[in-house]
Amino acid sequence: MNSLKFPVLLSILFLAGCAANLSVVKNLNFIPGERKLTVVVLPFESKTVKGEEVVNQVREEVTANLQEGNFYLAEISEVDQYLKDSNVSRSEEVLLKLRQNQLPLNEVFNADILVQGRILEWTKTYLGLHSDIELDVELFVFDAKSGKMLAKVRKGVIKNSGITRLPAGYIAAGTAPLAGLKKSVQQNVIHTLTRELSQTLIEFNEKPTI
């Protein structure tokens, strides 16, 4: 029994993993905050997440948060309709057409920059005494005319619940991991991460980049 203790403790500690820290890559020609920029938020994508709900929600939250920056935001519904009418749906196609001068987003929406996002991870894990939710998102900023990438930011979060958060009692030890997977907690994870990533983009446009 004693010989089992150490591996069990060790595996519990490993469960409380680390999320990706905020990483920022920024080109020097990013337009500093001289004027309000018009932003088109393109559809977000994910190769790993099943179902569009989370992907769409992350896109909407980023759009909502960017409203607080020095930006004009193009209406999502109008952007989607325009892309549909232009027979493009995926952001890769949008950028390809843009670079071939076949998709004048800068003229149609008077756009200065495009924001696109990729959900790299969205997982919910339940292991009895432990549960976690992981979300990892990368945002890209492109010049709306040339399609050149101006910046990218990435961050991940893991919300652990259960044994690693020191439950207040035996009952809590059983219920905390379940409570940690509730929809409100999932929303909280999405809100927190998108708020932070959006804030980073807002700051790009507030401070001179050089």
Add this chain to the structure above:
Amino acid sequence: MKKFTLLAFIFLLVGTGCAKNKANQTDGDVAGEGKKNIPLISYPVDSVVSSKLSQNPVLKVAILPPTLSEAAIETTEKWDDVNAPALFRTVFFGRFSVLPYKDISIQQVDSLLSQNGIESDQINKASSKRLSQLLGVNALIYIHLTEVENVNTTVHARTEYAATLTMIDAETSEELWRTTLKQNTFGGLIGKGSQLADFVAFEKANRNRPLAFRKVAESWSHRVIADLREKLNE
């Protein structure tokens, strides 16, 4: 030896987590380690959506400055680190802006009202027709905050918004949408799933009023928008 093992285990668990990064210092509400996580208490959304709204989605909408109940005026006057009503409106505007309505910016609304001599506390005195003409919109959204609270005691921490939101058709003054919701965060070592590490962070996090209010406003807005979408699709 057993005591030592237990102490070492607790020490390791408390020590588990990631290195601090920029994000955790500025916000860090969930931020990897689950620090400063205050549970959200959800109350039911009470709403009515007019069939006219679902039939005519292309509306130009202005979100008016919030009005406050006497209780809300009293509590909000105490804080100089956050304008909780303005924050609520800003956060709601962002979430509402993703819906397929044309919305005019908060700055534009406030500037037009001010130019026409209408102060935010006089919103209810002007007719909806006059306001919509000044703002050039088809519909107006009134926000009435009934409760705005940020409480920190030695036994619990709580931040709360309770509000009623009404969307009015500018032409007919018909109510297109009305929704009421109370949303709060409550921290304490009471209730299912309480965890010591979160409890320790409750009060500290709740004292960061701008973030505490923002989080509740985000949740409030998310829930009423989700409810509206659901009702429009029925």
